Amino acid sequence: MSAxxxxxxxxxxxxxxxxxxxxxxxxxxxxxxxxxVHGSGPGVSAFANWRPVLPALAERFDVVxxxxxxxxxxxxxxxxxxxxxAWRGHLLGFLDALGLERVSVVGNSFxxxxxxxxxxxxxxxxxxxxxxxxxxxxxxxxxxxxRVWGYEPSVAAMRDLLDLFAFDRSLATDELARxxxxxxxxPGVQESFAAMFPAPRQEGVDRLATPExxxxxxxxxxxxxxGRDDRVIPLESSLRLLRLVDDSRLHVFGRCGHWTQIExxxxxxxxxxxxxxxx
Numbered sequence: 001m002s003a004x005x006x007x008x009x010x011x012x013x014x015x016x017x018x019x020x021x022x023x024x025x026x027x028x029x030x031x032x033x034x035x036x037v038h039g040s041g042p043g044v045s046a047f048a049n050w051r052p053v054l055p056a057l058a059e060r061f062d063v064v065x066x067x068x069x070x071x072x073x074x075x076x077x078x079x080x081x082x083x084x085x086a087w088r089g090h091l092l093g094f095l096d097a098l099g100l101e102r103v104s105v106v107g108n109s110f111x112x113x114x115x116x117x118x119x120x121x122x123x124x125x126x127x128x129x130x131x132x133x134x135x136x137x138x139x140x141x142x143x144x145x146x147r148v149w150g151y152e153p154s155v156a157a158m159r160d161l162l163d164l165f166a167f168d169r170s171l172a173t174d175e176l177a178r179x180x181x182x183x184x185x186x187p188g189v190q191e192s193f194a195a196m197f198p199a200p201r202q203e204g205v206d207r208l209a210t211p212e213x214x215x216x217x218x219x220x221x222x223x224x225x226x227g228r229d230d231r232v233i234p235l236e237s238s239l240r241l242l243r244l245v246d247d248s249r250l251h252v253f254g255r256c257g258h259w260t261q262i263e264x265x266x267x268x269x270x271x272x273x274x275x276x277x278x279x
């Protein structure tokens with residue numbers, strides 16, 4: 001490779017125009033359509049969030065995983081309102097752009113809040129729900145989530161956050177911290193990130209919450225997944241969703257933090273595949 005050549009980062013996938021927003025996404029597999037919606041950690045992207053489980057899920061499903069506006073390699077239009085309504089509108093536009101009428105949705109953390117919003121406001125577009133360490137209900141903000149949303153870029157700060165995400169600290173390597181830090185300081189990324197959840201960050205939790213009376217109206221079959229040792233989104237949030245969403249069930253992984261899809265990738269992929277494939 002010459003000095004002028006560059007390699008394309010693995011986070012860069014396909015691209016589609018969504019109402020004027022160039023949207024980066026990954027697609028793999030064949031079968032019933034499955035939308036994966038990532039979380040809100042600094043430097044996150046669809047690829048970073050879902051790479052451990054995407055190949056296994058693609059064995060049974062047509063998997064699509066976009067970078068939500070403000071994250072990854074999707075455009076960041078000036079003045080885009082970082083709100084639940086705007087993010088939901090972008091996801092619906094993304095599905096329209098790909099010609100996907102109805103999908104099952106797997107939402108991680110922040111992505112779980114978006115999945116719940118889709119189920120409430122566009123129920124005809126959603127088949128089944130999988131909510132992993134999900135936001136979407138109000139809870140007193142944890143110290144961990146406050147640290148995540150308050151991230152100030154440095155390799156050391158990113159390493160501290162990785163230790164927070166994972167129960168198994170061996171997963172939080174220096175190499176991964178450097179990679180995620182580099183992603184977090186790409187042009188425009190930190191500016192968008194800082195604008196999404198400014199202090200006081202309890203307001204960010206509340207703005208992602210769907211009113212409980214609307215959650216009680218969800219009729220989609222729903223799987224809740226949570227790490228028992230999650231220090232970012234409390235297990236209580238999934239227990240509350242279990243009480244609110246009528247056709248729901250909960251799987252809790254012990255010795256697991258906020259990274260269920262990474263710390264227990266094989267088991268998580270089997271769990272999701274079995275749930276979505278069950279009659």
